[in-house]
Amino acid sequence: MGKLQDKVAIITGGASGIGAATAKLFVAEGAKVVLVDLNDGKGKEFEAQLKSSGAEAIFLKANVTNEEEVANIYKTTIETFGKVDVLFNNAGIGRVTPTEELPYAEWRNTVNVDLDGVFLMAQAAIKEMLKANGGAIVNTASMYGWVGSPGSAAYNAAKGGVINLTRSLALEYATRGIRVNALCPGFIDTPIIPEESKEPLRQLTPMQRLGQAEEMAKAVLFMACDDSTFMTGNTLTVDGGYTAQ
Numbered sequence: 001m002g003k004l005q006d007k008v009a010i011i012t013g014g015a016s017g018i019g020a021a022t023a024k025l026f027v028a029e030g031a032k033v034v035l036v037d038l039n040d041g042k043g044k045e046f047e048a049q050l051k052s053s054g055a056e057a058i059f060l061k062a063n064v065t066n067e068e069e070v071a072n073i074y075k076t077t078i079e080t081f082g083k084v085d086v087l088f089n090n091a092g093i094g095r096v097t098p099t100e101e102l103p104y105a106e107w108r109n110t111v112n113v114d115l116d117g118v119f120l121m122a123q124a125a126i127k128e129m130l131k132a133n134g135g136a137i138v139n140t141a142s143m144y145g146w147v148g149s150p151g152s153a154a155y156n157a158a159k160g161g162v163i164n165l166t167r168s169l170a171l172e173y174a175t176r177g178i179r180v181n182a183l184c185p186g187f188i189d190t191p192i193i194p195e196e197s198k199e200p201l202r203q204l205t206p207m208q209r210l211g212q213a214e215e216m217a218k219a220v221l222f223m224a225c226d227d228s229t230f231m232t233g234n235t236l237t238v239d240g241g242y243t244a245q
């Protein structure tokens with residue numbers, strides 16, 4: 001029996017990086033997965049890869065900031081798999097721009113994807129999970145939800161928001177079977193980090209390496225499965241020691 005045997009998990013940002021690594025681990029643990037991403041090409045290719053290994057997986061091209069598209073994700077998931085047990089609320093964007101040059105539109109877009117998108121996906125998940133008497137939500141925040149950094153005002157504000165959204169939802173649904181926790185990654189070797197930034201970010205990390213998406217997936221699995229049944233409203237910071245400094 002896998003740790004997520006016969007569970008249905010929606011994974012946003014599921015075509016790449018941390019989301020894709022988590023999808024692989026979830027199906028290895030018996031889950032059926034719904035991959036949600038804006039990247040149609042990568043999503044379809046990954047869906048085919050998972051299916052060819054015998055997994056039950058579907059890809060849905062959708063934008064987590066669009067209410068109609070979010071509603072459609074849940075409608076299709078229920079039609080296809082009958083329920084939603086786990087939401088890995090992970091889609092995100094980030095870019096470094098000095099604050100004095102940051103167009104307001106870029107601030108809005110970052111907060112829209114990294115905070116509003118997390119809210120919309122969680123709200124829709126909660127509606128389904130209340131019908132089924134429970135579920136687990138794991139939001140991807142960041143170590144930059146805990147500490148600041150120059151040039152990432154919008155991203156860091158949104159990720160700090162995700163941490164307190166996580167606590168607030170956890171308390172609201174604590175007696176109704178829905179656990180809500182957050183992952184706070186450090187610098188992880190995924191496409192979100194530009195190639196030229198990888199070496200300097202490695203040097204900033206106490207362990208002197210970037211994290212791997214697979215290392216995030218194991219922490220997500222812990223929060224999504226019954227190994228963490230008394231954990232809610234909390235975070236796992238997996239950052240090679242960065243926030244211990």
Ligand SMILES: NC(=O)c1ccc[n+]([C@@H]2O[C@H](COP(=O)([O-])OP(=O)(O)OC[C@H]3O[C@@H](n4cnc5c(N)ncnc54)[C@H](O)[C@@H]3O)[C@@H](O)[C@H]2O)c1
Nearest residue numbers: 013016017018037038063064091092142185187188190192
């Ligand atoms: N890699 C890191 O160093 C790091 C560190 C801390 C937090 N994070 C967070 O981890 C999460 C996953 O990032 P990753 O590192 O795997 O990067 P990634 O770029 O590989 O994956 C992010 C995915 O999200 C998708 N996406 C973006 N906007 C979307 C939207 N509006 N709707 C649907 N899908 C959308 C992208 O298409 C992409 O496939 C993000 O929330 C990111 O902020 C990453």
